[in-house]
Amino acid sequence: MTTALPDLWTDWCSVMGVPAGRIDETAVSRFVQQVQPSQAVLTALRRRLAPKDPVAPAWPRAHREDIGSLQRxxxxxxxxxxxxxxxxxxxxxLRRMLFAAVLLAPPSQGGLGLDRSGALEMRPERMRRLRPRVGVAEDPASCPSCATWSWLDVIGTNSGWSHGSVRALGHRLDEEGTSHRHLQPDPNPDWHLALGMLPAVDRWGWIDSYRSMHPSSLSAVISAVALLLDGPEPVLAPGPAAVAMPAGPRRQISREEEEQILKRADELTARVEAILREFDTAR
Incomplete structure (x- = not known):
């Protein structure tokens, strides 16, 4: 049902010779300057200006305008x-969650802006067409295209190899360095044979080869995305690169503060893990 336009607007349009149904920012600005309408009238007009289908409707609402949220x-x-x-x-x-995030995040952030059904119904043919639209970040550890590459590696391994191969891939860490993974050829092009791009992963690491996860599971993944975005930075694994970095001037953190930071980060990681585990189908 279409809501009637405010009488004050239609009267003004009649006087000014402006088509009442053509509501744009220029006309509304003139209307506001000349008539000074009530907030209720202005809200009704603004609602007509807003797009009917929001960009990236499944992305956490608080982060749709946060241009760096996907990379973060x-x-x-x-x-x-x-x-x-x-x-x-x-x-x-986690790799599946990051891939889902790429599917759902706004295009302005490097994602594809799909809704829930579009993500769940994603098939290899469409992924091949949309993949060039996925964004690239300067840092490989923040790169949407690299996150996509890593999950397609998992999907391809699951389609063409044994569960032991999937387990070995799950144990493997990304190589440290400045090179982007997505610039390399796909290590397991068998992802083209997958039936679902967002399958369930049960507690033993078995990946469902025949269907996508349940919509409630995707909702849980989106909840985990919001939790990770709103929480503290996770604790980084110590490595040679971190040790080699020169120490800059910084506020000294007491042992008690450090323990609290580590505790909060560990709690966040545990909560994300629990959310992702809870809704995956048991085998």
Whole structure:
């Protein structure tokens, strides 16, 4: 049902010779300057200006205008993936979460802006067509195209190899360095044979080869995305590169503060893991 236009607007349009049904920013601005309408009238007109279908409707609402949220999410997720203490099944689910984020995030952030059904119904043929639209970040650890490459590696391994191969891939960390993974050829092009691009991953690491996850599971993944975006930075795994970096001037953190930071980061990681685990189908 179409809501009637405010009488004040239609009267003004009649006087000014402006088509009442053609509502744009220029006409509304003139209307506001000349008539000074009530907030209710202005809200009714603004509602007509707003697009009927929001950009990236499945992306967490609080981060749709946050231009860096997808890259920040990928960086935080990658930090957990790269931590040697991360369980290999959780690592697989994290890679799937980052791929789902690429499907759902606004195009302005490097994502594809799909709704929930579009993500769940994604098939290899469409992924091949849309893949060139996925964004690229300067840092490989924050790069949407690299996150896509890594999950397609998992899907391809699951389609063409054994569960042992998937497990080995789950244990493997990304190589450190400045090169982008997505610039390399796909290591497992068998992802083209997959029936679903967002399958369930059960607690033993078995990946469903025949259907996508349940919509409620995708909702859980989106909840995990929001949680990771809103929480503290995960704890990075110690490495030679971190040790070699020169120490800059910084505020000294007490042992108690450091313990609190580590505790909060560990709690966040545990909550994300619990969310991703809870809704995956048991085998």
């Amino acid at each position: 999410l990928i960086r935080r997720g990658t930090a957990i993936v790269q931590h040697p203490g991360t369980h290999w099944v959780f690592r697989l689910r």
